[in-house]
Amino acid sequence: MAFPLSSAIISYKHPLNVSITPSLSKLSFLPTQFVFCSNQMPCKNPARPARPRIHCLSKKTLSEELADRHDLPTNFYLSICRHGIKKLESLITVILLSIQISSPLPLVGWDSLSISPATAVLYSPDTKVPRTGELALRKAIPANTSMKTIQESLEDISYLLRIPQRKPFGTMEGNVKKALKIAVDEKNSILASLPTNLKEKGSTLYASLIDGKGGLQALLESIKDKDPDKVSVGLASSLDTVAEIELLQAPGLSFLLPKQYLNYPRLTGRGIVEFTIEKGDGSTFSPEAGGELRKTATIQVVVDGYSAPLTAGNFAKLVIDGAYDGAKLNCTDQAVLSDSGLDKNGYNVPLEIMPSGQFEPLYRTTLNVQDGELPVLPLSVYGAVAMAHSEVSEEYSSPYQFFFYLYDKRNVNSGLDKNGYNVPLEIMPSGQFEPLYRTTLNVQDGELPVLPLSVYGAVAMAHSEVSEEYSSPYQFFFYLYDKRNAGLGGLSFDEGQFSVFGYTIVGKDILPQIKTGDVIRSAKLVEGQDRLILPNES
Numbered sequence: 001m002a003f004p005l006s007s008a009i010i011s012y013k014h015p016l017n018v019s020i021t022p023s024l025s026k027l028s029f030l031p032t033q034f035v036f037c038s039n040q041m042p043c044k045n046p047a048r049p050a051r052p053r054i055h056c057l058s059k060k061t062l063s064e065e066l067a068d069r070h071d072l073p074t075n076f077y078l079s080i081c082r083h084g085i086k087k088l089e090s091l092i093t094v095i096l097l098s099i100q101i102s103s104p105l106p107l108v109g110w111d112s113l114s115i116s117p118a119t120a121v122l123y124s125p126d127t128k129v130p131r132t133g134e135l136a137l138r139k140a141i142p143a144n145t146s147m148k149t150i151q152e153s154l155e156d157i158s159y160l161l162r163i164p165q166r167k168p169f170g171t172m173e174g175n176v177k178k179a180l181k182i183a184v185d186e187k188n189s190i191l192a193s194l195p196t197n198l199k200e201k202g203s204t205l206y207a208s209l210i211d212g213k214g215g216l217q218a219l220l221e222s223i224k225d226k227d228p229d230k231v232s233v234g235l236a237s238s239l240d241t242v243a244e245i246e247l248l249q250a251p252g253l254s255f256l257l258p259k260q261y262l263n264y265p266r267l268t269g270r271g272i273v274e275f276t277i278e279k280g281d282g283s284t285f286s287p288e289a290g291g292e293l294r295k296t297a298t299i300q301v302v303v304d305g306y307s308a309p310l311t312a313g314n315f316a317k318l319v320i321d322g323a324y325d326g327a328k329l330n331c332t333d334q335a336v337l338s339d340s341g342l343d344k345n346g347y348n349v350p351l352e353i354m355p356s357g358q359f360e361p362l363y364r365t366t367l368n369v370q371d372g373e374l375p376v377l378p379l380s381v382y383g384a385v386a387m388a389h390s391e392v393s394e395e396y397s398s399p400y401q402f403f404f405y406l407y408d409k410r411n412v413n414s415g416l417d418k419n420g421y422n423v424p425l426e427i428m429p430s431g432q433f434e435p436l437y438r439t440t441l442n443v444q445d446g447e448l449p450v451l452p453l454s455v456y457g458a459v460a461m462a463h464s465e466v467s468e469e470y471s472s473p474y475q476f477f478f479y480l481y482d483k484r485n486a487g488l489g490g491l492s493f494d495e496g497q498f499s500v501f502g503y504t505i506v507g508k509d510i511l512p513q514i515k516t517g518d519v520i521r522s523a524k525l526v527e528g529q530d531r532l533i534l535p536n537e538s
Helices: 059-067 082-102 107-113 133-139 145-160 169-185 187-192 196-211 216-224 228-249 309-320
Strands: 017-021 032-037 053-058 075-080 270-278 296-304 327-331 335-338 384-389 396-405 458-463 471-479 499-506 519-527
Touching (some): 133 145, 133 228, 145 169, 145 187, 145 228, 169 187, 169 196, 169 216, 216 228, 296 309, 309 499
Parallel strands (some): 017 053
Antiparallel strands (some): 032 053, 270 296, 327 335, 327 519, 335 471, 384 396, 458 499
């Protein structure tokens, strides 16, 4: 996980190095020595021509600087007192003008000299990206338009509460009154959007949102009292109720999947996965407040099929199949990664191909047929028998799955996926109604995901080893977001590059305690199995 760096290289015929030690600004009371050193000696290294240098040195460092100038045949020393600063500036101006006049190319015409533009990954400090998993998940719910408007009005208060010292309570009051008016005026449309079997529960939640202890009326009173702590608590309660109503309004996907992905496992809503983590070295996890040392710890993750149905569906299926039970974890400064799936069952059979004309097979590598590399046992024969690829890496064969190849010259180079399916990179852009597949977001151009990576405890799939247009079929990671390693707007340099599909909601304090070698003792899908669709098994 690295971010791109770029540099600007400026090349021209008369380079000029200017160093000021110390700064001249506002130092009119300090006597200064100005030294102009013009080196006219032939250059020993033709690749590095002699360069005129201007140094402005304090009196204390003058003798030290002169001691290092024995290689210069000509030195001009001008003693300048405090009243001569303007003359110094004039002299520098004359020197620069002289160099410009003598240059065959005008300095203002450097566009033709291939100056590489520097690029920087900087983001607006005003970027309103969710800072918590709960907020990101709430924003990702596809719900009734009226409820979304209420949600946005209340979420603006969260940003207003960040303002230090004098809080804009008047603006906050206006936001709550706006939300309350919409909730009352649009009551019928809000309740009508609920499924029939959920209307009773939805009506109870609606009443709680309006007049409940943690509802909008109570929030309005807290704002009038100008108590930011009470406002924060009341706001969280109101937003939780809003999210519950929205989840009732969104029983399934609000978009159609692309045709080529209809046979993939998919999650059509929310699910919760519970991990039980065990220390690999037999040590214990730090105790909870007032608790005891623990040999195991629990982490719960909400997986979101609304924004990443294929990624979340594949992950949920693997959890149900027990794929992560016993998986070892690896730690970096930025993430806790599951292992790649290798050696889970004792050993893996490497890809093994004997090239034509060779005396021994190649292992864990393929042949480049376009360069004339051919196998002794070709696949292009009707009835050829071969092992399928491992689901984890194409450097290995499946430990058990084989196939009979029904060669048909009409389908040569058809590009069909020989592994059944690969999970494409899947990212839902903010403001859009369906995910993008096999493409990343350009955050520098303002493209932001609905489920941002820039949240501590975000859960995402690693990239496929074959192509970054696909996610790994198995390996996932917990992202340890640190704003000290982010851009100006608080966005990770990897934002928009991975398929984020959920957030850690329980056990975030466990993540920094995990070390390389710790083990996922078990992973269970405790909620959402009714939302998981497995077309290939139906």
